[in-house]
Amino acid sequence: MAAPDTPEPDAPAISLHDFTDIDHSAESTYEAALVAFDALPLLQELKVLARDRTHTGPGRRVLDVGCGFGLETLRLARLVAPDGAVTGIDLSTDFIAEARRRAAEAGLDVDFVPGDAQQLPFPDDTFDVTRAERVLIYLDAPARALAELVRVTRPGGRIAIIEPDFDTNTVNVGDAALVRAVLAHEADTAVVNPRLVRDLRGELLDRGLTDVEVDSRMVVFSADLAAQYFGGIGEAAATAGAIDAADGHRWTATVDALHRDDRLFGAIGYYLFTATVPPATSPAS
Numbered sequence: 001m002a003a004p005d006t007p008e009p010d011a012p013a014i015s016l017h018d019f020t021d022i023d024h025s026a027e028s029t030y031e032a033a034l035v036a037f038d039a040l041p042l043l044q045e046l047k048v049l050a051r052d053r054t055h056t057g058p059g060r061r062v063l064d065v066g067c068g069f070g071l072e073t074l075r076l077a078r079l080v081a082p083d084g085a086v087t088g089i090d091l092s093t094d095f096i097a098e099a100r101r102r103a104a105e106a107g108l109d110v111d112f113v114p115g116d117a118q119q120l121p122f123p124d125d126t127f128d129v130t131r132a133e134r135v136l137i138y139l140d141a142p143a144r145a146l147a148e149l150v151r152v153t154r155p156g157g158r159i160a161i162i163e164p165d166f167d168t169n170t171v172n173v174g175d176a177a178l179v180r181a182v183l184a185h186e187a188d189t190a191v192v193n194p195r196l197v198r199d200l201r202g203e204l205l206d207r208g209l210t211d212v213e214v215d216s217r218m219v220v221f222s223a224d225l226a227a228q229y230f231g232g233i234g235e236a237a238a239t240a241g242a243i244d245a246a247d248g249h250r251w252t253a254t255v256d257a258l259h260r261d262d263r264l265f266g267a268i269g270y271y272l273f274t275a276t277v278p279p280a281t282s283p284a285s
């Protein structure tokens with residue numbers, strides 16, 4: 001279970017909608033959202049499992065695709081030292097600048113480059129390990145990104161992908177019909193590919209990858225993150241007309257009251273996919 005934390009009723013709302021809008025990626029709410037998700041103990045379990053299953057250790061050449069400002073990338077850099085190398089790539093130049101600042105502050109040598117997951121600027125077979133976490137859900141062409149991950153990973157190298165299924169969002173607001181309406185609106189609008197995980201195992205197999213393993217965690221939110229995230233999505237549903245305004249206010253008041261009483265519960269399902277790149281990979285799509 002995630003450790004409960006002290007409620008902070010006035011914390012700003014967190015939205016997961018805009019991680020493709022790179023002009024806003026360095027704003028504090030986006031940074032705060034990434035830090036808050038990164039800290040969730042059950043998501044941390046999947047990150048550790050991803051490192052273990054990809055044999056991320058000394059000497060490895062590792063690529064972190066959609067690295068944000070490098071929260072996990074810097075951990076990987078410590079793991080591959082002294083003779084390994086870690087590269088992080090992200091579409092947001094603001095996040096890349098912040099990642100470089102954090103690496104310098106930590107005294108870590110990481111190559112952070114701006115770029116698109118769907119068109120990676122690396123030659124074939126460059127890396128031993130390639131990973132992407134909470135990135136494919138935002139992409140217009142996730143299959144293209146998958147092909148790129150495979151292309152830049154050497155034969156026998158390992159791939160790890162961590163993504164949520166937005167239809168597994170759970171929150172303890174009492175009105176089940178209202179919960180269904182708000183969570184359905186969130187799943188249908190938050191990201192480009194809210195249910196992508198369901199086909200990912202098949203996509204990996206279709207590309208000829210082997211040793212395909214799937215794991216999952218129902219990731220329980222911290223109290224503050226639950227309030228910031230679930231608090232905002234009722235208002236978004238009301239603004240879009242998916243529920244009426246009165247229900248939107250009722251939703252927000254209910255989430256706030258649960259949070260104030262330290263009784264708010266929220267969670268979402270995350271999946272980890274790991275696989276090995278075969279000697280001769282399928283052609284990129």
Ligand SMILES: C[S@@+](CC[C@H](N)C(=O)[O-])C[C@H]1O[C@@H](n2cnc3c(N)ncnc32)[C@H](O)[C@@H]1O
Binds near residue numbers: 020022034066072117
């Ligand atoms: C939810 S964040 C996850 C960041 C990081 N993987 C983490 O776990 O902290 C999604 C990231 O994907 C990046 N992103 C979105 N579209 C991208 C693309 N086409 N190519 C590379 N990165 C992209 C965003 O800038 C953002 O940093």
